[in-house]
Amino acid sequence: MNRKARATLQDVAQLAGVSTATVSRALSRPDLVQAETLARVSDAIARLNYVPGGAARALASGKTLTIGAVVPTLDHAIFARAIQAMQTELAGNGYQLLVAAHDYAPAQEAAAVRAMLARGVDALMVVGADHLEETWALLTTASVPVVLSWSFDARLPAIGFDNEKAGWLIADHLLDLGHRRFGMISGFTHANDRARSRVAGVRAALAARGLDLPSSCVVEAPFTLAGGRAGLAELMARATPPTAVVCGNDLLAAGALFEAQASGIAVPGALSVVGIDNLEIAAHLAPPLTTVHLPTTELGRTVARHLLARLRGEAQPQRVELPIELVIRRSATAPATSPALAREPS
Structure with missing residues (x-):
C-alpha cells in the first residue's frame, strides 16, 4: 500500500496563500503574526494534518518552544x-x-x-x-x-x-478555639522543605502561647488517604490523645476524617481536624474541612x-x-473539655 506523502511547509504556505517564511513565523512566533493570517495558517495545518519538524524548527529559531x-x-x-x-x-x-x-x-x-x-x-x-x-x-x-x-x-x-505561615495560621485558629493538646500528621519531611516549614509554623504558633509540639506528637506519613488514616489512628491510640489534629495537607486531613468516622470519633465534637491546601474536595467532606487556601x-x-x-x-x-488565607468550615470547634479561650496577650 502506498503511504500518502507527508505535507510540507510549502504545502501549508500554498494552501494558506502566504509565504513559507510566514508559516515559519506562525509556528515559532505566533505573537508576531496578524490574527487573520494566523487563522489561515492554522486552518491549512489542520486540513493537511501537517506536523512541523521539531528539530528543523528548533535549529532555525534557536528554540524548541x-x-x-x-x-x-x-x-x-x-x-x-x-x-x-x-x-x-x-x-x-x-x-x-x-x-x-x-x-x-x-x-x-x-x-x-x-x-x-x-x-x-x-x-x-x-x-x-x-x-x-x-x-x-x-x-x-x-x-x-x-x-x-x-x-x-x-x-x-x-x-x-509562605508554608510556615500556612502552618501558623491553621494552628493559631485552633488555639483561638481553646485547644491545648495538639497532634500533627505531616508528610515526610526528608527532602521536602514545604512539609518541614508547615511543621515549623505549627510549632511557632504554639510557642507564641507558651506551648510546644514535641516530636512524639508529630506523625510522618505519605501524602495519601491511607497515610492520614494511619496517622490519626496512631495519635488517638496514645494515653492522652489530642483534641486537635493539624494535617500537612488536605489529603491527609481527609484520611484522618475517614479514620475518625470509622473509629466512632465525632468530628468536631470530640476532635478537631484541619488541613492545608483547600482542594476542591475539602468543601464536600463530612464535615467540611477547615483549611488554608493555597492559590x-x-x-x-x-x-x-x-x-x-x-x-x-x-x-x-x-x-x-x-497570598494565602484561612478557610473556616465545620471540622474544627472548641474542645469538648473546655470553653474557647480568648487570645492571650502577646
Missing part, C-alpha cells in the same frame, strides 16, 4: 492543578509543556532536570528549595530561565507561598507568565509571594 516542569508527583491534585494552569497559559502563547515527576526522590529529580536541559527546553520550573547539590548546580548554571515554585531560595527567582492555579499561571516574560528579555521580580 517547550518549557519543562519537574514536580514531585502528578497523583496529587495540588500539583496537577498548577500544571494545568501552566499548560493553558503556555499553549496560548505557542509553547508546549514537558512534565516529569520524581516521586519525592532527590536522585530522580536530578536526573529529570538533567534530561530536561539536555532536550533543550527553553525554560524550566522546579518545585521547592530542597535539592541535591548536583541539582542546584544544574539549575544555577543553566543557560535558560529557571524558576522555583512553592518555596523560596535566594539562589534563584521563585514564585510560591495553586494562580501559581501555575504566574510561573508561566514569568518564564514567558524572561524569554522575551523582560526583567522579572526575584521573589513573588502569593
Whole structure:
C-alpha cells in the first residue's frame, strides 16, 4: 500500500496563500503574526494534518518552544492543578509543556532536570528549595530561565507561598478555639522543605502561647488517604490523645476524617481536624474541612507568565509571594473539655 506523502511547509504556505517564511513565523512566533493570517495558517495545518519538524524548527529559531516542569508527583491534585494552569497559559502563547515527576526522590529529580536541559527546553520550573547539590548546580548554571515554585531560595527567582505561615495560621485558629493538646500528621519531611516549614509554623504558633509540639506528637506519613488514616489512628491510640489534629495537607486531613468516622470519633465534637491546601474536595467532606487556601492555579499561571516574560528579555521580580488565607468550615470547634479561650496577650 502506498503511504500518502507527508505535507510540507510549502504545502501549508500554498494552501494558506502566504509565504513559507510566514508559516515559519506562525509556528515559532505566533505573537508576531496578524490574527487573520494566523487563522489561515492554522486552518491549512489542520486540513493537511501537517506536523512541523521539531528539530528543523528548533535549529532555525534557536528554540524548541517547550518549557519543562519537574514536580514531585502528578497523583496529587495540588500539583496537577498548577500544571494545568501552566499548560493553558503556555499553549496560548505557542509553547508546549514537558512534565516529569520524581516521586519525592532527590536522585530522580536530578536526573529529570538533567534530561530536561539536555532536550533543550527553553525554560524550566522546579518545585521547592530542597535539592541535591548536583541539582542546584544544574539549575544555577543553566543557560535558560529557571524558576522555583512553592518555596523560596535566594539562589534563584521563585514564585510560591509562605508554608510556615500556612502552618501558623491553621494552628493559631485552633488555639483561638481553646485547644491545648495538639497532634500533627505531616508528610515526610526528608527532602521536602514545604512539609518541614508547615511543621515549623505549627510549632511557632504554639510557642507564641507558651506551648510546644514535641516530636512524639508529630506523625510522618505519605501524602495519601491511607497515610492520614494511619496517622490519626496512631495519635488517638496514645494515653492522652489530642483534641486537635493539624494535617500537612488536605489529603491527609481527609484520611484522618475517614479514620475518625470509622473509629466512632465525632468530628468536631470530640476532635478537631484541619488541613492545608483547600482542594476542591475539602468543601464536600463530612464535615467540611477547615483549611488554608493555597492559590495553586494562580501559581501555575504566574510561573508561566514569568518564564514567558524572561524569554522575551523582560526583567522579572526575584521573589513573588502569593497570598494565602484561612478557610473556616465545620471540622474544627472548641474542645469538648473546655470553653474557647480568648487570645492571650502577646
